[in-house]
Amino acid sequence: MTGRRWTLRRKLLVGTSALVAAGFLVTSFATILALRSFMLDRLDEQVLESVDLAIGPGGADGVPDDTEPPGEGAPGQTGGSLPDEGPAPRVGSLQAVLGPDDVAVSSSYTRADGVEIALTEGEVAILSAGVKGDRIPATVDLGARIGSFRVAAQTVDDQTVIAGSSLDDVTATTNALIAILACVAGLTLLLAVVGLSLLVRRNLRPLDRVADVAQRVTTRQLDDGNVDIPDRVDPRDTDPDTEVGRVGTSLNDLLGHVQASLTSRQHSEDQLRRFIADASHELRTPLASIRGYAQLSLREDAPMTLTQRRSFDRIESEAERMAALVDDLLLLARLDAGQPLSVEDVELTLLAVDAVSDAHAANPTHDWRLDVSEDLISVPGDANRIRQVLANLLRNAAVHTPQGTTVTTSLGHDTNHAILRVTDTGPGVDPAVTDRLFDRFARGDRARNRETGSTGLGLSIAHAITAAHNGTITVDSAPGHTVFTVRLPLREASSSPTTAAQEPPRVS
Structure with missing residues (x-):
């Protein structure tokens, strides 16, 4: 758009559409943040419950003694495991017990098919580093194998019990909401732009008619003697209760004043032209008489003083000069009056x-x-x-x-x-x-x-x-x-x- 100014219609359409789009963005962003925050709060509650279940009802005594010989336990356990009693672990949950040296006493992750697998040493190290303190939920990314988790920990005696739940559901729900909001907002914005375009075009139609009147007036030749300005704004566009109506009324008043001024000016110019033409025409006869009498006096053989002869010479020369001036004024008056020329x-x-x-x-x-x-x-x-x-x-x-x-x-x-x-x-x-x-x-x-x-x-x-x-x-x-x-x-x-x-x- 370099070097081109935007029209009022385009400014209104683009500006309003931008405000609507900004409103959609703010609303969608706030909705996504609120939903994600709500889901994380619910997930944190589940994680803390999982920590309590992992510790067991006996508190510190519920944590198995690392001196107990390891049993067969559940698949994937690497050592002394948590008690076998209790409900089955949720899909996407993990549990781990770390010893004093952050070595995993036991660890497990329940996959989507219900199979429990053990965490690798690297994953345990990341899990241990991501824990922020007792019963403080934190987000930990354990890599591409099992993904990101919301985890919490609690230290019991010299062991740290960690429980967590996968963020896959939160991420999937958030992504689905983003897609839904994007589609709904995009479609709504499109409909809003079309509706705004029709609304703005309809409401600016009176202004276009007023502008057309002003444009037609500017194309008229107002200096050629024709002072009639028939163009006026239509009465339907002169409602004083609207902005466009006030503009239309003001334009009509202005055109009326201009026409009255031009009429007065044209009348004065016509009078002046007639006066110059009539005066020039009437002066030609006495000037011709003055020149004739001056020439007759100079040609007469009667004695004449030097002063008299010089006076008659000056009378004749000034009469000729004035006659030329009168002829010029008469010619200009006729040209101004539009006297046709021979072609x-x-x-x-x-x-x-x-x-x-x-x-x-x-x-x-x-x-x-x-x-x-x-x-x-x-x-x-x-x-x-x-x-x-x-x-x-x-x-x-x-x-x-x-x-x-x-x-x-x-x-x-x-x-x-x-x-x-x-x-x-x-x-x-x-x-x-x-x-x-x-x-x-x-x-x-x-x-x-x-x-x-x-x-x-x-x-x-x-x-x-x-x-x-x-x-x-x-x-x-x-x-x-x-x-x-x-x-x-x-x-x-x-x-x-x-x-x-x-x-x-x-x-x-």
């Missing part, structure tokens, strides 16, 4: 040649270069508007770079886009204004000279026109190397031109 095949190669030629004629102090292939690259769009984009970029390079700057216009393409670049070797754009370079009335006062009469609308117009053609415009600037890149979509990938492999010509 035709625009030959970018020819357009670039004309634009560079015009720039060279208007600003001969710069070094203008053209880097295009002989193939014609065409895109669908408005030829006049695309021409304005390139003209604005070239004018931007002319007015914001010193004389002698090299400005190169290059044209190429990739699979889906035509790529137009304007590169200059000027001082570059101030990094502080790079992020807002395409905003309206943005000027880089520090990096580029403002004493040019620029309105700060050229790049914003280029950006708006490019966006209206579903293209992009970006800038990459460093001292001595500034590149404006315009990417316009081709009509069809299959009809896109192929660039020749030869070195493209350069026009200065």
Whole structure:
């Protein structure tokens, strides 16, 4: 699961299943320990009873005298044996009498078939070493031949009487319980996981529906003028008494506030666009009149002072500048209002040649270069508007770079886009204004000279026109190397031109 976050459903399922499994483990472990402890206590009681029976009712006198000649005794006895009276030994039990030097006076073990066999010297040594004291039960492993035993001992005179019972029954019962608990717990856990999965999935279904609503809202374009948000959480998922219901109610309230805010913003923007468009349109007539009267006054042969002539010159030049500003504002207002553009095949190669030629004629102090292939690259769009984009970029390079700057216009393409670049070797754009370079009335006062009469609308117009053609415009600037890149979509990938492999010509 590296690099992937767990969902809430998975966390709940895995976490709850882990808690259930931990509960089963603790319960099973406690049950097994309790049962084993109970069985060992019962076995200890039997072992102590066996010690008492081995000693006999006479206490110390019940232990046979080691000076008595050994009889035939029971099979497997190695010397003076315990009294023959009494019940037959239990299956799986053992008895041993050790002398002062821990040498077996007698020893026997009753097998499952009822046959008594004698203990080996090694087994007697292990048995003697495992005894902890009088009437203190202990567990002793006598090896693979007869297994593990629970034993107890008691010293009578100078002899030690040891009795024990096999742990096979305890081990078998414990193993059987472990197997039963494992099967039951495993099956129960499986059923619990399936049930939890269904339960969690069902209870999280309302949350999924709320998340779907939020996801649909995030895919809507809320910056294109359409402020309607019809998506809402279903009333069944807005119960205030549930956590999901509170989330759904809050999301509905949030969407309502967002829609109201967007509606208010859109209304303000529409009013502003109409005002700019109407004002720009109305200003064009008086500005044309001012320019006309200024030109008429300058052309008249009537005597005029130097101050008057200079004033009329300034009136004419400022009227032209204001007319250009009004035209730019009107164009931006129309583009913002979504005014449709004419669509035709625009030959970018020819357009670039004309634009560079015009720039060279208007600003001969710069070094203008053209880097295009002989193939014609065409895109669908408005030829006049695309021409304005390139003209604005070239004018931007002319007015914001010193004389002698090299400005190169290059044209190429990739699979889906035509790529137009304007590169200059000027001082570059101030990094502080790079992020807002395409905003309206943005000027880089520090990096580029403002004493040019620029309105700060050229790049914003280029950006708006490019966006209206579903293209992009970006800038990459460093001292001595500034590149404006315009990417316009081709009509069809299959009809896109192929660039020749030869070195493209350069026009200065």
